[in-house]
Structure formats: structure tokens, C-alpha cells
Amino acid sequence: MQYLKEEMRKRIIDEALKEFLRLGYTNASVRTIVKNAGTSVGNFYKYFGSKEDLYEKIIDPVYKKLIKYLHQFSEVEVNEQAQAIFYELMEKVIEIFEENCDELSMLLNSSTGSKYENCRQIFIDFITNTVTTSFEYELYMNKRTIKDNFIIELLAHNLVDDIAIILRKKKNKTQVRKLIVNLIDIFYGNIIDKLDIQEI
Known part of the structure; x- marks a missing residue:
């Protein structure tokens, strides 16, 4: 299924919020976040520069x-x-x-x-x-x-x-x-x- 850019960005943020709340910043995994968001690590970097960048955006x-x-x-x-x-x-x-x-x-x-x-x-x-x-x-x-x-x-x-x-x-x-x-x-x-x- 294809997602619009803003929708995918929101999905990544929503999944990141869950992951950060569950495991904390240090232990949160970008791989888990993108897997749960239904995208790839490569695609993640089109939206965010790093895990730190994602955390900061939230x-x-x-x-x-x-x-x-x-x-x-x-x-x-x-x-x-x-x-x-x-x-x-x-x-x-x-x-x-x-x-x-x-x-x-x-x-x-x-x-x-x-x-x-x-x-x-x-x-x-x-x-x-x-x-x-x-x-x-x-x-x-x-x-x-x-x-x-x-x-x-x-x-x-x-x-x-x-x-x-x-x-x-x-x-x-x-x-x-x-x-x-x-x-x-x-x-x-x-x-x-x-x-x-x-x-x-």
C-alpha cells in the first residue's frame, strides 16, 4: 500500500512516540519504528536525519x-x-x-x-x-x-x-x-x- 508523504511522516512519528515511551530514547530502535510504520530504514531517512532528529521533532x-x-x-x-x-x-x-x-x-x-x-x-x-x-x-x-x-x-x-x-x-x-x-x-x-x- 502506498502512503502519501505526510501520512507516512505521521505514521513514523506515531510509532516513534510508542517506541520512545516504551523503551526510552537510548533503547528505542529506528528499525522497530520503521517496521511498525510499514516502511524501510532507507525511507525513514527521507523524513528524518537521525533518531535524534526524530526525537527532537516530537x-x-x-x-x-x-x-x-x-x-x-x-x-x-x-x-x-x-x-x-x-x-x-x-x-x-x-x-x-x-x-x-x-x-x-x-x-x-x-x-x-x-x-x-x-x-x-x-x-x-x-x-x-x-x-x-x-x-x-x-x-x-x-x-x-x-x-x-x-x-x-x-x-x-x-x-x-x-x-x-x-x-x-x-x-x-x-x-x-x-x-x-x-x-x-x-x-x-x-x-x-x-x-x-x-x-x-
């Missing part, structure tokens, strides 16, 4: 969209409006997770060996910095400051690990959203009283 648009919003957090001036802006930006980030479960699952669970393998640390640093900044402003109003934010960083590690599990195991968008929102609340809802705080 991941990069979502990754860039997410990073764009993460950068916006760092540009927020911390004042009385900051919390509302943080919530608005967090809503956008959750929407990206909701709409791109498979791609973000690849990013968090299957990117070892690719140029995206440090993305977990990017998310951990982002969560740590955003939560710390938010709490520091709240504490500053009461002439206090965070002495050590290590517990925030520990929780960020756990939150990213748990989000990776959610994306790997749950495909229902509403369920993904609810679980992520609940986790954020469980991890950070009442943590300010448990932080290492000092007077300023």
Missing part, C-alpha cells in the same frame, strides 16, 4: 512552549500581585501538561541519552525557585526570611518524580490535571510553617 515544540512559560515566572516582580500572576502562569503550565501528556511523559521518563535529559533538573530548579520566591515575599511582610530552602528543593524532586509517574500511567486529561493540582497542594499547601525561618 519533543521540541512542547519543550519550547513549556520553557517559555517557565521563563515568564522568573520575570515576575515579587509584590502583592505576584501570587495571582504565579497562579495564572501555573494554570498555563498545567494546560500544557494536560494537552501533551505523551510528549511530556517522554521528556520526564524517556529522555536519558538525548539533549533533553537535563529537563527534570530544569523543572526541579524552576519549582524550587518559584516556591521560594513566593514564600520569601510573604515572609518579608512579617519581617522574616527563609534561612534554608532545602525542604522546598526536596519536595520539588518528589513533585517532578510524581508528575512523571502521572504522565506515564494516566492518559485522561481531567485526571492528569486533578492529580497535579492536588499534588502541588499536598506538597506546598501548608509548608511555610515548616520551613527553616529567621527574623530579619
